[in-house]
Amino acid sequence: xxxxxxxxxxxxxxxxxxxxALSDDATILEDTVREMLLWMADADLGQPPPAFAQHIxxxxxxxxxxxxxxxxxxxRHNQMPLHLLPRLRALVGGSxxxxxxxxxxxxxxxxxxxxxxxxxxxxxxxxxxAQALNRPLDGKPHEFYRAVRxxxxxxxxxxxxxxxxxxLLLIEQLGPHRVTVAVRGEPVLNDATRxxxxxxxxxxxxxxxxxxxxxxxxxxxxxxxxxxxxxxxAELIIAKGQGNFESLSEEPGNIFFLFKVKCRVIADxxxxxxxxxxxxxxxxxxxxxxxxx
Amino acid sequence: xxxxxxxxxxxxxxxxxxxxALSDDATILEDTVREMLLWMADADLGQPPPAFAQHIxxxxxxxxxxxxxxxxxxxRHNQMPLHLLPRLRALVGGSxxxxxxxxxxxxxxxxxxxxxxxxxxxxxxxxxxAQALNRPLDGKPHEFYRAVRxxxxxxxxxxxxxxxxxxLLLIEQLGPHRVTVAVRGEPVLNDATRxxxxxxxxxxxxxxxxxxxxxxxxxxxxxxxxxxxxxxxAELIIAKGQGNFESLSEEPGNIFFLFKVKCRVIADxxxxxxxxxxxxxxxxxxxxxxxxx
Numbered sequence: 207x208x209x210x211x212x213x214x215x216x217x218x219x220x221x222x223x224x225x226x227a228l229s230d231d232a233t234i235l236e237d238t239v240r241e242m243l244l245w246m247a248d249a250d251l252g253q254p255p256p257a258f259a260q261h262i263x264x265x266x267x268x269x270x271x272x273x274x275x276x277x278x279x280x281x282r283h284n285q286m287p288l289h290l291l292p293r294l295r296a297l298v299g300g301s302x303x304x305x306x307x308x309x310x311x312x313x314x315x316x317x318x319x320x321x322x323x324x325x326x327x328x329x330x331x332x333x334x335x336a337q338a339l340n341r342p343l344d345g346k347p348h349e350f351y352r353a354v355r356x357x358x359x360x361x362x363x364x365x366x367x368x369x370x371x372x373x374l375l376l377i378e379q380l381g382p383h384r385v386t387v388a389v390r391g392e393p394v395l396n397d398a399t400r401x402x403x404x405x406x407x408x409x410x411x412x413x414x415x416x417x418x419x420x421x422x423x424x425x426x427x428x429x430x431x432x433x434x435x436x437x438x439x440a441e442l443i444i445a446k447g448q449g450n451f452e453s454l455s456e457e458p459g460n461i462f463f464l465f466k467v468k469c470r471v472i473a474d475x476x477x478x479x480x481x482x483x484x485x486x487x488x489x490x491x492x493x494x495x496x497x498x499x
Numbered sequence: 500x501x502x503x504x505x506x507x508x509x510x511x512x513x514x515x516x517x518x519x520a521l522s523d524d525a526t527i528l529e530d531t532v533r534e535m536l537l538w539m540a541d542a543d544l545g546q547p548p549p550a551f552a553q554h555i556x557x558x559x560x561x562x563x564x565x566x567x568x569x570x571x572x573x574x575r576h577n578q579m580p581l582h583l584l585p586r587l588r589a590l591v592g593g594s595x596x597x598x599x600x601x602x603x604x605x606x607x608x609x610x611x612x613x614x615x616x617x618x619x620x621x622x623x624x625x626x627x628x629a630q631a632l633n634r635p636l637d638g639k640p641h642e643f644y645r646a647v648r649x650x651x652x653x654x655x656x657x658x659x660x661x662x663x664x665x666x667l668l669l670i671e672q673l674g675p676h677r678v679t680v681a682v683r684g685e686p687v688l689n690d691a692t693r694x695x696x697x698x699x700x701x702x703x704x705x706x707x708x709x710x711x712x713x714x715x716x717x718x719x720x721x722x723x724x725x726x727x728x729x730x731x732x733a734e735l736i737i738a739k740g741q742g743n744f745e746s747l748s749e750e751p752g753n754i755f756f757l758f759k760v761k762c763r764v765i766a767d768x769x770x771x772x773x774x775x776x777x778x779x780x781x782x783x784x785x786x787x788x789x790x791x792x
Contacts, residue, residue: 211515211532219508236544239504243540247533 256423365447549716658740
């Protein structure tokens, strides 16, 4: 999807917050904000929001000289939900609709915003899980369950580091033998990379690939050729999080998006309220009609 | 006061909202946002926030070709509280501390945000009045009452059009014979100009002057020489609204500010929470010590 003019004030705010999370040097903060204003003044709004965030975080990594500035936060976020897994796994197993419960838990992982500055407490995680289990799933969950039943191979696009442990439960339900998990190719914000997949043990049950890009989303043109081939060949793609939705929402293909709606621009785009837990689908691949050949 | 880096995302949002209130031409909206980003990338943060707003609204008046684009909204806002005046005047007259009640009503006028797009309902106005009468006044109200008792002449710097009718009640308590009301020199947003002072009948009880500027605040360097002389000669200055506070907060002199705290930057600056109804004072004029001469 294109970026909206309404995204611009938000990008400026994100620049400032992200810069503050990395530095308390007033000159770095002011220079970074000014550079981003200058860049945005001329930036192509045809790009999806993660392209803007990619630019912001590249710049911040450059000026601070840190390749993976949020590594410590990601380590903490990876560990936090791990000890809940036995209880949550039992919950999924005992559910009358295990796939539905696992989808809800995966979205709970996305709902809880494990930002890089603020810590997430265990009670907030519990609350996010309780809410995801109780509130309706918006969108097309039944189409998703149907698509899952018939797919022989699934490409699972991960989002943030902290939610990987909850993704693990959904992947167990999908059947690890047919799942490949894709993570970002380079560190950006608190998005999951190979290290995080290893941290939560995903690499022991599924193949993990990286997309070759440092965008906090999946901008295909910015991904490696190898990843693009995996993407094109995938029978079913599950894309977690708003960043993956923003970058792939108009991509034809058998893509299902699982995320919590976190801003008004996306709410307007999907026609659901901010806060909705969504399972939605990309526009279907055009099927060539035989009559017209 | 200087503008904060935290003001920048807010200025970008204000640009977009102000542009939307004036035009639904997508090109005008996008071009205006881009021009403001470019300008802000290099703008002096030593300027107070109203200098940024002044630039934004000048640009919008230029691109839309409208000299006073919010005239109709201001007319409505001026009229709305007028029929409440007899009841509110009786409330002030019957109060055990009429000056305190009148100050609270003047701040209620500032508290209710008569934006240019959204309409303010009468019940919202009633609610703002009830809240102002019941919540504590923060800051230095007693110093203000003392300053008022001893001043022979008072310069009253008005803020938005809609709150003038409530300012009228405070001016009646101050004694119109010693009050001069200053309005903005040119239209900007929904700030009060001479037309508004006439609309609510202020010109029939006090002298009305304009400051010669189109900033939504009082940036002395941008005001007319005539106004600056009035300002320098004033025995006591009462400045309404956050914009006047932002532009005059560091000006030495016998200035009292009456406003509602509307954002976190100002809350941090005055050390009071967002939402506080404040009567505060500028830094005192340095008195030359005779011993040191």
